[in-house]
Amino acid sequence: MLYYLFDYLDKQFDLIGAGVFKYISFRAGMAAVLSLIITIFFGKALINFLRRQQVGEDIRDLGLQGQLEKKGTPTMGGIIIIMAILIPTILFAKLDNVYVILLIISTVWLGLIGFLDDYIKVFKKDKQGLAGRFKIIGQVGLGLIVGLTLSFNDSVVVREVSVKPTELASLEILSLQEQEDKLQYKDVPSTKTTLPFVKNNELDYGKLLPFISTDYTWIVYTLVVIVIITAVSNGANITDGIDGLAAGTSGIIALTLAIFAYLSGRIDFSSYLNIMYIPNLSELVIFCTALVGACLGFLWYNAYPAQVFMGDTGSLTLGGVIAVIALAVRKELLIPILCGIFLIENLSVIIQVSYFKYTKKKYGEGRRIFLMSPLHHHYQKLQIHEAKIVARFWIVGILLAILTLATLKLR
Numbered sequence: 036m037l038y039y040l041f042d043y044l045d046k047q048f049d050l051i052g053a054g055v056f057k058y059i060s061f062r063a064g065m066a067a068v069l070s071l072i073i074t075i076f077f078g079k080a081l082i083n084f085l086r087r088q089q090v091g092e093d094i095r096d097l098g099l100q101g102q103l104e105k106k107g108t109p110t111m112g113g114i115i116i117i118m119a120i121l122i123p124t125i126l127f128a129k130l131d132n133v134y135v136i137l138l139i140i141s142t143v144w145l146g147l148i149g150f151l152d153d154y155i156k157v158f159k160k161d162k163q164g165l166a167g168r169f170k171i172i173g174q175v176g177l178g179l180i181v182g183l184t185l186s187f188n189d190s191v192v193v194r195e196v197s198v199k200p201t202e203l204a205s206l207e208i209l210s211l212q213e214q215e216d217k218l219q220y221k222d223v224p225s226t227k228t229t230l231p232f233v234k235n236n237e238l239d240y241g242k243l244l245p246f247i248s249t250d251y252t253w254i255v256y257t258l259v260v261i262v263i264i265t266a267v268s269n270g271a272n273i274t275d276g277i278d279g280l281a282a283g284t285s286g287i288i289a290l291t292l293a294i295f296a297y298l299s300g301r302i303d304f305s306s307y308l309n310i311m312y313i314p315n316l317s318e319l320v321i322f323c324t325a326l327v328g329a330c331l332g333f334l335w336y337n338a339y340p341a342q343v344f345m346g347d348t349g350s351l352t353l354g355g356v357i358a359v360i361a362l363a364v365r366k367e368l369l370i371p372i373l374c375g376i377f378l379i380e381n382l383s384v385i386i387q388v389s390y391f392k393y394t395k396k397k398y399g400e401g402r403r404i405f406l407m408s409p410l411h412h413h414y415q416k417l418q419i420h421e422a423k424i425v426a427r428f429w430i431v432g433i434l435l436a437i438l439t440l441a442t443l444k445l446r
Contacts, residue, residue, distance in 0.1 A: 037126045038062065059297070063320045066123035067328040070302040073119040074332025078112075079333075082336060082343045085109035108341060111153045111334065113349020113399045116282075118144045119283040119329035124322050133190040134363050138356060141177060145268060145355040148173040149347035164347065174265040174355070181264065181359055182257030193225040193365075194302070194312045210444075215340040222314055226252050229311070231372070231442040237311070238368065264358045265368055270377030271354025273384060273409050277421045278341040279334055280411060284376045284432045286330030287352040289371055292357070293323030295364045298443070308443050311365055319363060326356065339422040366439075372437040376432050 038056050045053035055061045080432070086109055120142055128135045153163035167370035185191050230238040241252040275281035298304045300317025330353070338344040345353075355378065361367045371378055395401035406416035414424045 036130070038129055051203065057191055057292070059300075059317050059320055062127040063293070063324040066127045067324040069123040069126070069324045070119040070328025071332045073122060074115050074329055075335050077118070078115045078332065078336050078343070081115055082109055082112070082301065085111060085343070090439050094247070108344055109326050110157065110344040110346040111150070112343035113118065113146065113149060113153075113345040113352060115336075115343075116329045116333050116345060116349045117142060117333060117352060120322070120325050123325040123328070127325075128321040129318050132315055133184065133188050134316060134319045135322060137181060137184055137363065138322045138359060140180065140317070141351055141356050144173070144177050144180075145352040146348060149349065149351040152347040152351075159189050170351075174268060175261050176358065177178035177355065178261030178264045179257060181362060183253070185260070185362060186253035186256055189224075190315060191224065192222040192228060192314060192349055194314055195221050218312035225311075226256055227311065228368060231369055231370075232446060236442075236446045251353045259367070260362055263362065263370065264355055266381070267358035267361075267370060267374055267377060268351050270374065270381045271357070272347060272350040274377055274380045274411075275345060275350035277408055277415070277425060278339040279337050280355065280376075280425045280428055281345065281350050282330045282333045282337050283425065283429050284358060286327050286334075287429065287432045287436050288357055289323050289330060289360075291439055292360045292366070293320050293327065293366060294440065295366055295418045296320045296323055299364055313365065316364065319360065323360060326353075339425065356444040369439050369442060372435055372442075375435040376428055380409040380411070383408045383413070 041050070041053040041056040045056075046052040108356065121139065124135065124139060131135070148165070148170060152170065155161050156164040226240040227237045228240065230236050240256045242250045244255060271281055271285065274284060296316055296319040298308060299311055299313045300315070300320070302312050305312035333349070335344065335347065357374065358367075358370070361370055361373070366373075383405060387403060387405050390404050391401040405413040407413050411421075411424055411428070415421060
C-alpha cells in the first residue's frame with residue numbers, strides 16, 4: 036500500500052525521499068524493522084490478553100526437566116507472528132505480485148488451520164485438537180492452490196536469456212534497466228527447478244516421467260507441491276517442542292530464502308551465478324524479511340524461559356510458508372538440507388514409532404532407539420539443559436544454511 040502511495044507522490048509531486056520506495060532493499064529493511072516492532076511492542080499486550088482469557092498450555096508430564104514449570108504459559112502466540120508477517124507485507128510489497136498474493140493466502144490459510152487446532156485444545160479442552168484428517172485436507176487444499184497457481188498463472192515464468200559468456204563482463208557496468216534492454220530474452224512458463232550439486236543444475240519435472248505427456252506435467256508438479264507443504268509444515272510443528280527452537284530455526288531458513296529470492300530476482304546476479312532469473316520474484320524478499328523479523332521478535336518472548344508458546348497457529352504457518360517460498364524460488368530440492376532440523380525431527384519420530392511397532396510384533400515388547408522422540412526430547416532425557424539444546428540446534432541450522440548457499444557455486 037505504501038509503495039503505491041509514495042510512487043504516486045514521487046511521480047506527481049516529486050516528493051523528496053519518496054523515490055526510495057522503488058528499491059527492494061529499502062522496503063525489505065523497513066518490513067523487517069516494522070515486523071520486529073510489532074512482535075516486541077504489541078506482543079506483550081497480546082500475551083497479557085491471552086493470560087486474561089486463560090489461554091494456557093496444558094502440559095503433559097513426560098518426565099522432562101523443568102517441564103511442569105511451563106504449565107499455564109499462554110499459547111496461540113502464533114497470532115503475533117502472523118500479524119508481524121502480514122502487516123509489513125501489505126504495507127511495503129506490491130500487492131499485484133502473484134508471489135506476494137500466494138504467500139499472503141498461504142499465511143492466512145495455514146494460520147486458520149492452526150488456530151482451529153489450538154482453539155479446540157484450549158477452549159474445548161480436547162487434547163487431540165483438530166482431527167488429523169482435517170489438517171491433511173487443509174494442507175492438501177493449499178498444495179492444490181499453490182501447485183495450480185505456479186503451473187498456470189501467466190506471471191509465473193522463467194526468463195531465458197541469450198547472451199554470450201564473453202559479454203557478461205561488459206554487462207556488469209550497466210544499470211539493471213540497461214542490461215534488460217541490451218539482452219535478448221523471452222519469458223516462458225517453465226517446470227524447471229534447481230538440482231543441487233550437479234553441473235547443469237536444473238531438473239525439468241516435464242522430463243521426470245518420460246512416459247507421461249508434458250501436457251500432464253502439472254499433475255506431477257502439484258503432487259510434489261502437496262507432499263512438500265505437508266512435510267515441511269508438519270516438520271515445523273514437531274520441532275516446536277522447546278522454547279525458541281522452531282522460531283529461531285525458521286528465522287535462519289527464512290533469511291536464506293530471502294537471499295535466494297533476491298539473487299534469482301535480479302538479472303545481473305542470476306547471470307553471474309548462472310542461476311534461473313525469475314521475473315517479479317524480488318518482491319518476495321519483502322515477505323521473507325518480514326518473516327525473519329517476526330521470528331526474531333517472537334524470540335523476545337519465546338526464548339527460554341518462554342512467556343508464550345506459538346502453538347499450532349504459529350508452527351504450521353511457519354513450516355507451510357517456508358515450503359511455499361522454496362517452491363516459488365525453485366529451490367524445493369534444497370529443503371532436505373536447508374530444513375535439515377525439521378527433517379531430522381520428523382525422521383526421529385518416524386524411526387522411533389516404526390522401530391517400536393516392529394520390535395513389539397517380533398519380540399512381544401516395544402523397544403526404542405531414542406530415549407524419547409522428537410530428537411530434542413532425547414537430549415532433554417540426557418539431562419542437557421533445553422537452552423543449550425536450542426543453541427546447538429541453531430548452530431547446526433546456520434551450518435546447513437551456509438551449505439545451502441554454497442550450492443550457488445558448488446556444482
